[in-house]
Amino acid sequence: xxxxxxxxxxxxxxxxxxxxxxxxxxxxxxxxxxxxxxxxxxxxxxxxxxxxxxxxxxxxxxxxxxxxxxxxxxxxxxxxxxxxxxxxxxxxxxxxxxxxxxxxxxxxxxxxxxxxxxxxxxxxxxxxxxxxxxxxxxxxxxxxxxxxxxxxxxxxxxxxxxxxxxxxxxxxxxxxxxxxxxxxxxxxxxxxxxxxxxxxxxxxxxxxxxxxxxxxxxxxxxxxxxxxxxxxxxxxxxxxxxxxxxxxxxxxxxxxxxxxxxxxxxxxxxxxxxxxxxxxxxxxxxxxxxxxxxxxxxxxxxxxxxxxxxxxxxxxxxxxxxxxxxxxxxxxxxxxxxxxxxxxxxxxxxxxxxxxxxxxxxxxxxxxxxxxxxxxxxx
Numbered sequence: 001x002x003x004x005x006x007x008x009x010x011x012x013x014x015x016x017x018x019x020x021x022x023x024x025x026x027x028x029x030x031x032x033x034x035x036x037x038x039x040x041x042x043x044x045x046x047x048x049x050x051x052x053x054x055x056x057x058x059x060x061x062x063x064x065x066x067x068x069x070x071x072x073x074x075x076x077x078x079x080x081x082x083x084x085x086x087x088x089x090x091x092x093x094x095x096x097x098x099x100x101x102x103x104x105x106x107x108x109x110x111x112x113x114x115x116x117x118x119x120x121x122x123x124x125x126x127x128x129x130x131x132x133x134x135x136x137x138x139x140x141x142x143x144x145x146x147x148x149x150x151x152x153x154x155x156x157x158x159x160x161x162x163x164x165x166x167x168x169x170x171x172x173x174x175x176x177x178x179x180x181x182x183x184x185x186x187x188x189x190x191x192x193x194x195x196x197x198x199x200x201x202x203x204x205x206x207x208x209x210x211x212x213x214x215x216x217x218x219x220x221x222x223x224x225x226x227x228x229x230x231x232x233x234x235x236x237x238x239x240x241x242x243x244x245x246x247x248x249x250x251x252x253x254x255x256x257x258x259x260x261x262x263x264x265x266x267x268x269x270x271x272x273x274x275x276x277x278x279x280x281x282x283x284x285x286x287x288x289x290x291x292x293x294x295x296x297x298x299x300x301x302x303x304x305x306x307x308x309x310x311x312x313x314x315x316x317x318x319x320x321x322x323x324x325x326x327x328x329x330x331x332x333x334x335x336x337x338x339x340x341x342x343x344x345x346x347x348x349x350x351x352x353x354x355x356x357x358x359x360x361x362x363x364x365x366x367x368x369x370x371x372x373x374x375x376x377x378x379x
Contacts, residue, residue, distance in 0.1 A: 001108040001126060002152040003091060005084075006140045006161035008104035009044040012083045013073050015138050025071035027062055037072045045070075047161060076252075085352035087137050092247060092356070093292055093300045094129050097239045107149055109239035116253070120298055126164055127296060146172065147209045149237050150230045153185050172233040177205030183229055191219065191227075207231040248284070249292075251354030257296050259349050261330050264293065267353045268321050275355050276314045285310040287359035289317050291324040294352035302356075303327040310361060317357065 005011070009027040014020045026049055030040030042063050044052045052067035063070055083102045092098050095108035114125050126143050133141045142163040144155025151172060155165040167175045181204055182192050195201040199218070201210055208231035216224030229235040250271050258264065268291060279286060290304040303324045307316065 001095075001129070002144045002149065002156040002159075003108065003129065003133075004142045004144075004156045005087065006142055007044060007046055008084075008139070009075065010046040011050075011079055011139050012076075012080050014046075014335055015083065016079075019072060020046070022048060024052060024054070024067050024069060025073065026054060026063060026071050027075050030060070030074055032074065034072075034074055037074060037343050040074075043053060043075050062100060083137065083139075087133060087139065088302075088304040089290075089302070089358075090130070090132055090136055092249075093302055094125075094132070095239075097241060099241055107152065107239045117298060119149055121268050123164070123166055125298075126166070130162070132300065135360045146233075147258055148230075148235050149239065150184060150186075150235050151176065151233060154179065154183050157183070157245075169233070173205070173208065176208070176231065176233070178202065179204045181207055184227070186230075187227065191223075194218065204231045242307070246360055247356055247358035248275060248278050248282070248360070249354055249356035250278070251292065251294075251352055253352045254350065257349035257351040259330050261325060261328075264350060264353055265322060265325050268325065269318065271353070271355050272314065272318045272321070275357055276317055279357050279360070280312070283363045284360040285312045285363055286316075286357045286358075286361075287311070289320050289324070290356040290358065291321065291328075292354035292356060293328055293350045294354075296351045301328060304356075304358075306359065312363065317355070321355075 010020075012023055013025065013027060024046060026045035027043045028037055028040040030037055030042045032038060032040065037060070040056050040060045042054060042056055042060065044056055045063070049063075049067055049070060052065045052070075054070065056064050060072075080103060088098070088100055088106060091106055094113065095110055096112045097109040097337055099107040101107065103376075108129075110125065114120070114122060116126070120128075120178075122145060126145055130141055130143060133139055138335045142156045142165075144152040144158065144165050144167070146152045146155055146167040147169050151167050154176070155167050156163070158165045181187060181195050181201060184204065187195075191364060195207070199210070202287050207215075207227060210228065212225060212228040214224075215228050219227065219359060226235065252267055252271060254263075254267060269357075271298060273310050287310055288306040290302055292302045294300050305320045305324055
């Protein structure tokens with residue numbers, strides 16, 4: 001899956017100022033402060049502003065000519081990063097592997113999780129992710145699903161905003177066939193010109209049928225082969241986490257779904273040794289411990305706790321589990337409800353538990369940092 005947060009910067013501004021919703025507004029790259037913005041360029045804009053022709057990268061002067069009533073906000077990267085981190089932590093819970101590619105985009109390999117949940121379809125699983133992002137983070141997203149990262153990326157851009165496009169393997173060639181070659185992420189302007197003007201290749205379908213040797217001769221063996229593979233849905237690029245987005249987690253499906261807090265805590269305590277040994281084996285120190293509980297309707301809930309300093313001991317994991325579990329909502333198993341209420345209770349029971357260790361730093365790196373002298377050392 002490829003998840004794209006729609007109109008991310010402006011949407012973040014709407015989170016802290018809901019009066020912006022439904023209005024044309026833009027986030028401006030400028031060194032000026034809010035209410036005094038007179039110069040700069042558009043970093044991003046709301047969909048209402050796009051109806052007037054406002055686009056990213058155009059000057060503020062041009063944007064105001066197109067839309068005189070355009071509301072302006074300066075870029076606040078630190079705030080956008082906080083919102084992004086919240087979304088990415090949520091996505092981690094739905095992915096076997098998460099690869100964050102930018103502040104507002106990520107790839108998810110969900111193969112195992114969907115295979116484990118045989119009674120939920122791919123479309124339902126993706127829809128749950130979209131719903132979770134909207135409910136927990138207040139943002140709209142578009143998701144593309146396919147058998148390759150490149151096609152998933154194209155699919156996520158196919159219906160915006162708030163889109164969901166699934167491209168199954170047997171429909172891949174049909175889906176890509178009539179799309180312009182510039183829809184492939186990684187094909188730049190110069191390559192587009194060479195394909196269209198020099199080789200007469202305008203669509204992905206035409207690129208797929210092109211002789212691969214001629215592409216390799218024209219663009220080099222690596223790039224030529226890659227373009228041909230993407231066009232034919234044969235690229236093998238895997239979803240791989242970036243070094244700065246690594247977390248270590250483990251989870252277990254319960255023998256029987258339950259709302260018994262004591263039993264859930266027992267299962268979690270049984271996972272501590274595994275996640276601690278993996279953290280220790282990889283040489284990590286950690287700052288954050290999280291608990292994940294999955295209900296029988298596959299909805300995911302998480303709670304986290306961060307220490308003020310880095311830790312590397314087992315007890316730091318085990319000692320916070322009870323407090324984290326107490327933050328979840330549990331139903332009263334002792335009440336005598338009618339059959340209808342009992343069915344609701346069963347639906348809301350927890351079926352899977354997990355522990356996640358994050359904010360990791362390699363011990364060697366931490367040691368080297370502690371040995372570095374500061375300006376005060378010299379003074």
